[in-house]
Amino acid sequence: MVKDIMTGNKATAYGAMLARAQVVAAYPITPQTTIVERIADLIAEGKMKAKYIMVESEHSAMAATIAASNTGARAFTATSSHGLALMHEVLMWAAGARTPAVLVNVNRAMAPPWSVYADHQDAMAQRDTGVMQFWAENNQEILDSVIIAYKVAENKDILLPAMINQDAFYLSHTSEPVDIPDQELVDQYLPPFETEVKLDVDNPKGFGSFIMPPQYMEFRGHMARSMDKAREVIRKADREWEELTGRSYGGLMDMYRCEDAEFILFGAGTMMSTAKDVVDELRKEGRKVGIARLRVFRPFPVDEVRYLADRVHAIGVLDRTYTFGYGGPLFNEMNSQMYNHGKRPPTKNYIIGVGGRDVRPKHIRGIFDDLEKVSKEGYGEEGEIHWWGLLDGKTPEEEL
Amino acid sequence: MAKLTIPEEELMRAGHMGCLGCGATMAMRYVLKAAGPRTILSIPACCWAVMPGVWPNTCLAVPELYTPFETTGASISGIRAALDVQGQEDVNVIGFAGDGGTADIGIQALSGCADRNDNVLYIMYDNEAYMNTGIQRSGSTPVGAWTTTTPVGKTGAWEKSPKKSVADIMIAHRIPYVATASVAYPEDLIRKVNKALSIKGTKFIQIYSPCPTGWKMDPGLTVKIAREAVSSRAFPLFEVEEGVMTITMKPKKTPLKEYLHMQGRFRHMPRELIEEQEKILDMKWEELLFREECSKNTP
Numbered sequence: 001m002v003k004d005i006m007t008g009n010k011a012t013a014y015g016a017m018l019a020r021a022q023v024v025a026a027y028p029i030t031p032q033t034t035i036v037e038r039i040a041d042l043i044a045e046g047k048m049k050a051k052y053i054m055v056e057s058e059h060s061a062m063a064a065t066i067a068a069s070n071t072g073a074r075a076f077t078a079t080s081s082h083g084l085a086l087m088h089e090v091l092m093w094a095a096g097a098r099t100p101a102v103l104v105n106v107n108r109a110m111a112p113p114w115s116v117y118a119d120h121q122d123a124m125a126q127r128d129t130g131v132m133q134f135w136a137e138n139n140q141e142i143l144d145s146v147i148i149a150y151k152v153a154e155n156k157d158i159l160l161p162a163m164i165n166q167d168a169f170y171l172s173h174t175s176e177p178v179d180i181p182d183q184e185l186v187d188q189y190l191p192p193f194e195t196e197v198k199l200d201v202d203n204p205k206g207f208g209s210f211i212m213p214p215q216y217m218e219f220r221g222h223m224a225r226s227m228d229k230a231r232e233v234i235r236k237a238d239r240e241w242e243e244l245t246g247r248s249y250g251g252l253m254d255m256y257r258c259e260d261a262e263f264i265l266f267g268a269g270t271m272m273s274t275a276k277d278v279v280d281e282l283r284k285e286g287r288k289v290g291i292a293r294l295r296v297f298r299p300f301p302v303d304e305v306r307y308l309a310d311r312v313h314a315i316g317v318l319d320r321t322y323t324f325g326y327g328g329p330l331f332n333e334m335n336s337q338m339y340n341h342g343k344r345p346p347t348k349n350y351i352i353g354v355g356g357r358d359v360r361p362k363h364i365r366g367i368f369d370d371l372e373k374v375s376k377e378g379y380g381e382e383g384e385i386h387w388w389g390l391l392d393g394k395t396p397e398e399e400l
Numbered sequence: 401m402a403k404l405t406i407p408e409e410e411l412m413r414a415g416h417m418g419c420l421g422c423g424a425t426m427a428m429r430y431v432l433k434a435a436g437p438r439t440i441l442s443i444p445a446c447c448w449a450v451m452p453g454v455w456p457n458t459c460l461a462v463p464e465l466y467t468p469f470e471t472t473g474a475s476i477s478g479i480r481a482a483l484d485v486q487g488q489e490d491v492n493v494i495g496f497a498g499d500g501g502t503a504d505i506g507i508q509a510l511s512g513c514a515d516r517n518d519n520v521l522y523i524m525y526d527n528e529a530y531m532n533t534g535i536q537r538s539g540s541t542p543v544g545a546w547t548t549t550t551p552v553g554k555t556g557a558w559e560k561s562p563k564k565s566v567a568d569i570m571i572a573h574r575i576p577y578v579a580t581a582s583v584a585y586p587e588d589l590i591r592k593v594n595k596a597l598s599i600k601g602t603k604f605i606q607i608y609s610p611c612p613t614g615w616k617m618d619p620g621l622t623v624k625i626a627r628e629a630v631s632s633r634a635f636p637l638f639e640v641e642e643g644v645m646t647i648t649m650k651p652k653k654t655p656l657k658e659y660l661h662m663q664g665r666f667r668h669m670p671r672e673l674i675e676e677q678e679k680i681l682d683m684k685w686e687e688l689l690f691r692e693e694c695s696k697n698t699p
Contacts, residue, residue: 022485025478051481053474056512060474063467063509067442067478070465073485075478093468199463199479201438201491208466211455 002180008171011139011178012078012104012164013038015146017048018186019102021076022193025053025064030116031172032080032106050076058083062090065101069094070207072198074150075101080168081108081122088126094161095130095223097208100153100193101161102146103131107269107320108168109355117356118167120268121321123297124329130223132162132230133297135268139176141249142166144241147181151190151237158226158233159197168356170270185244227299234296252301254293257283261290263371264308266334267318268294271352271359275318278364289368294330305337314375315347316367318359322351327385348374352388363388405587407433411461418451421619423609423626425451426583427525428460428496431607434593435521437462439492440483442476444506445469446498447532448525472497473509476520484519492521492597499526499540502606503564510604514573517601521593524566524604527611535614539564542634543677544660544669547614552668562680570604571640577603579639579648583610584626588648592639599641608635616664627651628659633681636688645695647688656681 012035026036042048055061061077068075084105109119136142149162235251242248256276265275272293282289319328331349338344350367353359411432418425424447441464452458467475472495480493502524529547530536537547542563546552550559570578576599581589596603610626612619629635631654638647656678660666
């Protein structure tokens with residue numbers, strides 16, 4: 001094992017190389033660009049044995065990725081924001097075609113107004129496509145997740161595409177120490193992609209053909225079952241990775257100091273690292289607080305959410321985007337998973353860090369204080385959704 | 401016994417779901433006869449996405465990948481790359497898309513594929529409108545044609561813009577082989593597919609495929625109308641190999657109105673418009689002859 005200092009984008013490229021991705025089809029977009037540059041370098045240097053298709057759009061990137069995967073190759077792509085939105089149709093196709101390809105998405109805000117900074121709307125808007133979603137907190141997790149995601153996606157009971165999310169700039173362009181696992185270790189964990197279900201001239205079959213209503217629903221039902229089954233497959237893949245490398249990401253949910261916690265914050269991405277630091281400080285002050293960092297959004301960690309529901313006084317949900325209907329996506333998901341469950345602690349939604357705005361320790365501390373107040377005094381006039389730190393005409397200094 | 405000019409092997413079996421007299425079924429049958437069984441097809445939304453049959457049936461004896469409408473160019477690149485990394489360079493990869501899926505919604509992905517010069521064959525079967533959705537005009541619909549979105553009415557709202565020359569767009573990409581072909585001339589069509597598949601890089605063939613349902617024509621006249629399309633110069637047959645243009649058929653000219661009058665979609669066209677269009681087609685023909693002549697000086 002070699003330790004290197006690398007950005008999230010370099011970690012992504014190394015993950016694809018170590019996973020022995022055979023076909024890469026990708027289109028440049030800020031802040032994903034250095035992923036495709038790095039992959040092009042690795043191929044040019046002969047370190048990565050893959051065919052890189054320089055497509056003319058993200059839509060074509062995913063279409064070529066699907067076709068390559070359906071022809072029996074391990075396929076990879078990467079994008080961000082508008083690129084992911086352009087892929088929307090083809091993400092649904094990838095899932096329906098049961099394509100075990102892996103995509104890395106650098107989470108970036110959607111325009112207008114133009115922004116290249118961290119925001120979770122791009123990925124959350126792909127919630128219903130049938131693509132599995134992993135969320136990384138640091139660069140090590142990105143590299144490891146590419147390998148783990150193939151392991152899960154290629155499982156014969158799953159055969160669904162996987163997307164790994166990493167926050168724009170906070171990870172994509174920030175260097176951190178990363179352990180690069182040995183190729184032999186990765187090969188041991190992730191054997192070559194083999195499938196009997198592929199385009200093969202010696203066994204001709206049609207893929208994705210026209211179908212009538214009685215059968216269509218069967219296909220969708222099987223897809224839903226595979227997505228449900230993925231929960232256990234992900235937990236197992238996580239345990240196996242831990243046995244080989246000593247690194248676990250908690251399966252579907254990364255629980256930090258939750259054992260005896262009374263108040264927890266639930267959320268995804270890099271802001272949860274800040275939140276963990278704040279938890280350490282608050283614990284020293286004697287407060288029973290913890291962090292539930294979402295590791296997998298699809299399939300949703302239902303059991304983990306209900307485990308927390310049974311134990312805590314209140315849950316604050318941090319959403320780095322909004323659904324522009326009612327509530328942030330994680331808030332709505334968490335609430336709906338608790339509704340039919342016996343115990344339902346109060347939850348409050350904190351919309352924060354939208355479009356790359358800083359999430360600082362003082363914000364997290366303030367949110368914990370607010371959550372404790374809610375559990376004792378109720379929501380008050382403000383209600384259950386709070387855009388934390390919205391300026392509304394105030395000067396930035398006062399609030400940020 | 402006389403020597404067969406068309407391969408005997410049938411890779412399109414009986415039982416397709418096309419209409420009576422469908423030119424696109426003939427195009428598929430001849431292309432597969434030329435390409436042989438070591439072929440993978442990529443088919444977007446179009447008549448051929450439905451015509452092989454409803455799952456789990458298919459009348460095609462080669463592997464088929466169905467894809468979203470606009471993705472044929474990207475899809476065939478993905479198949480090619482995956483075959484190459486698995487050491488299957490000898491397998492033919494053919495995209496088989498309609499005119500809407502090529503001239504309109506699919507042109508971006510096709511341009512990308514041609515720009516990369518990926519080793520694939522792209523077939524555009526041209527029935528001059530969106531036929532699978534029920535006869536809406538496409539970029540490939542010729543001037544004067546009735547379609548459900550150019551419905552003539554009382555104001556003469558027939559198709560006004562000229563048929564987009566996709567072959568010229570592909571020639572401009574400088575890919576190694578571009579051709580037009582017709583279901584009326586199967587030997588010529590098969591020869592062109594064979595030639596295309598012998599060349600490495602992106603190849604493009606546009607196949608004229610009459611649609612009796614959409615053209616409001618007698619389904620028994622598919623071949624006759626396809627022949628008249630060539631002789632009236634509405635759809636000339638040529639090939640461009642490494643920049644060298646050859647007109648592959650120079651039949652005696654027949655009047656455009658004879659070609660148009662066999663099809664209900666042109667019934668409303670005023671005489672002046674037919675005469676104007678005939679002049680344009682004659683000019684285009686002269687231009688083709690000139691390009692062929694210039695090609696002779698190509699080193």
